Amino acid sequence: MPRALAHTIVVAVLIGLLLLAFRSSGYEFRWEGVWESREMFLRGWLVTIGMSLAALVLSALVGLLAAMGLASRYRLVEALARVYVELVRGTPLLVQLLVGFYVVANAVGLENRYVVGVLVLALFSGAYMAEIFRAGLASIPAGQRDAARAIGLTPWQALRLVILPQAVRLVLPPVAGQLVSLVKDSSLLSVIAVSEFTLAAQQVNSLTYSTLECYLPLAAGYLLLTLPLSALARHLERRFAWEAGS
Amino acid sequence: MNLVVEGLVQRFGDATVLDGLDLRTGDIRALVLVGPSGGGKTTLLRILAGLDLPVAGSVAFDGVALPREETGLRAYRRRVGTVFQSWNLFPHLSALENLLLPLVHVHGLSRAAALARVRGPLERFRLAAEAGKRPAQLSGGQKQRIAILRALVVDPQRLFLDEPTSALDPEMTAEVLEMIGELSREGTRFVLVTHEMAFARRVADEVAFVAEGKVLAHGPATTMFDACPVPRVRDFFSRILP
Ligand SMILES: Nc1ncnc2c1ncn2[C@@H]1O[C@H](COP(=O)(O)OP(=O)(O)O)[C@@H](O)[C@H]1O
Ligand SMILES: [Mg+2]
Numbered sequence: 001m002p003r004a005l006a007h008t009i010v011v012a013v014l015i016g017l018l019l020l021a022f023r024s025s026g027y028e029f030r031w032e033g034v035w036e037s038r039e040m041f042l043r044g045w046l047v048t049i050g051m052s053l054a055a056l057v058l059s060a061l062v063g064l065l066a067a068m069g070l071a072s073r074y075r076l077v078e079a080l081a082r083v084y085v086e087l088v089r090g091t092p093l094l095v096q097l098l099v100g101f102y103v104v105a106n107a108v109g110l111e112n113r114y115v116v117g118v119l120v121l122a123l124f125s126g127a128y129m130a131e132i133f134r135a136g137l138a139s140i141p142a143g144q145r146d147a148a149r150a151i152g153l154t155p156w157q158a159l160r161l162v163i164l165p166q167a168v169r170l171v172l173p174p175v176a177g178q179l180v181s182l183v184k185d186s187s188l189l190s191v192i193a194v195s196e197f198t199l200a201a202q203q204v205n206s207l208t209y210s211t212l213e214c215y216l217p218l219a220a221g222y223l224l225l226t227l228p229l230s231a232l233a234r235h236l237e238r239r240f241a242w243e244a245g246s
Numbered sequence: 247m248n249l250v251v252e253g254l255v256q257r258f259g260d261a262t263v264l265d266g267l268d269l270r271t272g273d274i275r276a277l278v279l280v281g282p283s284g285g286g287k288t289t290l291l292r293i294l295a296g297l298d299l300p301v302a303g304s305v306a307f308d309g310v311a312l313p314r315e316e317t318g319l320r321a322y323r324r325r326v327g328t329v330f331q332s333w334n335l336f337p338h339l340s341a342l343e344n345l346l347l348p349l350v351h352v353h354g355l356s357r358a359a360a361l362a363r364v365r366g367p368l369e370r371f372r373l374a375a376e377a378g379k380r381p382a383q384l385s386g387g388q389k390q391r392i393a394i395l396r397a398l399v400v401d402p403q404r405l406f407l408d409e410p411t412s413a414l415d416p417e418m419t420a421e422v423l424e425m426i427g428e429l430s431r432e433g434t435r436f437v438l439v440t441h442e443m444a445f446a447r448r449v450a451d452e453v454a455f456v457a458e459g460k461v462l463a464h465g466p467a468t469t470m471f472d473a474c475p476v477p478r479v480r481d482f483f484s485r486i487l488p
Contacts, residue, residue: 152324
């Protein structure tokens with residue numbers, strides 16, 4: 001059976017079951033109120049995309065720095081990177097957002113909640129990126145560094161011409177996966193009142209009292225972003241798989 | 247080339263791998279290092295090739311001591327070539343780009359000049375048809391021959407080869423040895439670690455037997471293989487020579 005057909009069958013069955021469940025719950029759909037607020041949804045959706053992308057770029061930088069810190073010869077630098085990674089990965093994003101916004105941002109006088117949101121998201125995601133990059137760099141065989149040194153490359157040339165081009169191929173698939181998580185995690189920005197996609201749905205819900213009519217499109221809106229990203233991650237993984245072997 | 251090694255010591259953690267190794271060759275073209283596995287051949291060759299710094303001791307080729315700091319060593323590595331047991335080609339680049347990289351980025355040739363430089367050698371060693379392929383698409387023998395070319399196209403003073411055929415099956419071993427033999431006949435100077443004793447006998451001007459971090463015996467190939475006065479070495483050869 002072709003893969004596309006298999007996917008279609010599974011999705012159709014799921015939707016069928018979902019419809020049956022709605023029917024037996026006796027829930028009456030009223031889409032008018034939600035349809036009238038479609039612009040709010042769209043604006044929230046775009047904010048989610050924008051903030052996720054901004055956070056991704058920033059978190060790639062943070063992650064690269066932290067990965068280099070984790071591999072550093074200097075104990076203090078290594079310790080700083082390690083503490084950052086473990087602290088962020090060991091606590092909920094919700095707590096980081098609340099502390100980041102109400103405590104840290106407040107203390108330094110940062111008021112723009114969009115900026116704070118992107119910064120906290122980037123620091124959160126950067127800790128995961130750091131591990132992705134660290135693993136990517138560590139999986140380049142020692143023989144590659146040897147060969148780079150043997151032909152007389154400088155350390156910087158070795159990094160640029162030999163190590164990074166190989167590491168990038170290794171880390172691209174997990175980075176695409178990280179973007180999927182980032183898009184979903186950004187829904188928590190609603191707790192610091194950033195009008196992203198999830199907050200838009202909550203607000204429309206409180207106006208129209210039509211819960212499912214708000215949250216079903218919300219789920220669909222996230223899937224619209226995450227499904228292509230997941231597909232991209234899988235595609236990258238297949239594409240780079242054959243290139244292994246020196 | 248004339249090689250003088252004095253009191254070479256190398257340690258990894260608590261393990262002393264080279265234990266005051268001495269070696270003094272005549273003015274020769276090819277030096278072959280043999281000996282039991284774990285005896286320190288790779289460790290010695292890496293120091294000779296300027297890849298590692300020893301804990302103590304000195305190395306001099308033709309009366310010139312090897313630099314003792316990284317910048318000087320890098321300049322030294324640019325003047326010699328190194329070939330590894332597992333070739334270590336760059337997997338993200340085609341065979342051709344593997345050859346061009348040192349020429350363009352280390353030796354400052356233009357791309358056109360670098361291309362002109364590698365064309366002849368590629369054809370000569372029947373590798374022109376593989377030039378566009380990635381390492382993963384090449385046979386082991388082809389990979390190792392490309393690796394030898396990568397070391398050779400920069401016109402090095404000498405080559406260092408560490409068991410270049412140990413990871414290959416007999417047929418590919420033959421094709422790689424043939425290439426090294428040809429280079430040897432043309433006067434390429436090299437230090438070779440190998441277990442191919444028949445080949446060693448053919449190309450070596452001198453053979454050094456490395457074990458337990460020392461050179462236990464060294465001399466002309468015929469003396470070493472047929473009439474070595476050191477029992478430990480005679481014992482080794484009697485077990486592996488037909
Ligand atoms: N980087 C290293 N770290 C720790 N031990 C090493 C390292 N390189 C080599 N050794 C040890 O040094 C000894 C000699 O190794 P090597 O020079 O590779 O021997 P050979 O090439 O003659 O087989 C071995 O016992 C090996 O385990
Ligand atoms: Mg070895």
